[in-house]
Amino acid sequence: MNSFEYAMPKRTADVFRALESSDSIIKAGGIDVLDLIKEGIAHPQRLVNINSIDELKYIEGNQTTGVKIGPGTTLAELASSEVLSGSYRALAQAAGSTATPQIRNSATLGGSLCQRPRCWYFRNKDYHCTRKGGFTCFAVNGENENHAIFENDFGCVMVHPSTTAVALIALGAKLTIASAKSSREILVEDFFVTPRENMHRENILEQGEIITAIHLPPAAKNMVSYYYKQKAKQSFDWPIAEVAVSMQLDGKKCQNPRVALGAAAPVPMRSKEAESALNNQEVTIDIAASVGKEAMKKATPLSQNKYKVHIFQAVIKRTVCWASDIDPFA
Amino acid sequence: MEEKKNLSQKEISRRSFLKGAGIASVGAVIATTASVDIKADTKNDSDVIGKNGISCEFDVNGKKYAQKVPPRTTLAELLREDLNLTGTKVVCDRGACGACTVIVDGKSVCSCMTLAIDSAGKKIETIEGLANGDELHPLQEAFVNHDALQCGFCTPGMVMSCKNLLDHNAQPTLPEVRKAVSGNLCRCGTYPHVFKAVMDVSGKKGE
Ligand SMILES: Cc1cc2nc3c(=O)[nH]c(=O)nc-3n(C[C@H](O)[C@H](O)[C@H](O)COP(=O)(O)OP(=O)(O)OC[C@H]3O[C@@H](n4cnc5c(N)ncnc54)[C@H](O)[C@@H]3O)c2cc1C
Ligand code: FES
């Protein structure tokens, strides 16, 4: 790792000043930042450690008021949160299926949203790929089995790595983003940036801006949610396909569904096709299966990842079933 | 004007030093004032530790160590290279295998992805802290009895993950044990024996 100096602000207000010096980056749990430095992808001169700021660590509120979460909350804390066990359970499930127990004890929600891509060409400093300012996306004609099956014709075919984002999008969550001068709110689904919009960044954060809060809206009547991830290895792994669903369920009648897909595109994405196939339906295994098929109609897989289309169909079917308390294998 | 600027920089470095002593009492404990290296940051109200680091006090297995660490030193490097506690292993150095697992303030973490400076003043437990002299910890005893290791390279991390589980949950179910070691890769495939060892210590026979 290159040498860096270490700022230890104690209050959020002090973070902005510490960030003013160029070549400084925020470090929360440090799991992604340290990996990037060790790989020689990032060379910060200063880390601004926000992990000891207590005012960024909390889970407040309930299903009636909505829930506000501090970005410094760890994934382990989210996974075991009582508040997230009902209508919002997709978020606890997503946090709990991210990485390993040890990583979840360190990694934070803010860091999970802002982590950089895990594409093996991006993470290898010997490949000067488009996202690092080069002219070639090595995955397009290379090893692309884990890459995008949507939005993959714009010069970078990575999939966004954030598992928590998938659940937050299904739950309609918002972020508060603050800088020294101002603050703004944005839906999680609008936070991420596709390669079509900008190849060199994954989200809209400007230098000097940080996420200061994550908001789950009040749960609608009879709202249920579910998150599920298919991985290659049973114990822990990155997803091949991950899906989060939320909907209002009156008996088995579904209303206002939100279906979010991870490991599908360079951004965690909503599937409008899945949502319209599910809206106003009485959920059954057959309906759930047709939702999976609709969601994949416009997929454009690469040379090595056609299998992901089939896996997504199955994972969407199962997630819709489990959200509706139906056994998909019955 | 120039003179005034110099003066205020001096003031700032003095103030920053004193504030450095302030963080020290909460997190990092400064051992000797001579080795303190807190850089004055004129624009900045927060404390910045320079690249050369700061002298901190570490509590490892109940024993106190004073050590100067640069910010980039990982906890695994501190333990193995500075404190000569080589029981903690490093395999991937990227948070993906669990060989380097230690317990910090009651939570299992990958010491390869934890900065030493962040662990100063906290309670660090490593594999060396388990046995009491020649007397093995019950979990170590159970690992031996159940043949829960082959090459042994994953074992210190595996044992620390199991200890962390039992510290929080003395009577885990088999799925809970499986989950607790899901971040510890064992290429020799000792998992079934590890599960039996943990169930044995918890007083349950497993499966
Ligand atoms: C073995 C392994 C398996 C993994 N599997 C998964 C997986 O399945 N799914 C998944 O999603 N992830 C996975 N990860 C990645 C892991 O979840 C992330 O690296 C972690 O969540 C990052 O959080 P952190 O707090 O450590 O962030 P840091 O590394 O501290 O920061 C990450 C980035 O976020 C920025 N940042 C942090 N907090 C804020 C904030 N409040 N405002 C603005 N910017 C901020 C930092 O500047 C940095 O750029 C895995 C990691 C490992 C090692
Ligand atoms: S060496 Fe730390 S997780 Fe592999």
Ligand code: FES
């Ligand atoms: S005993 Fe050899 S890796 Fe686990």
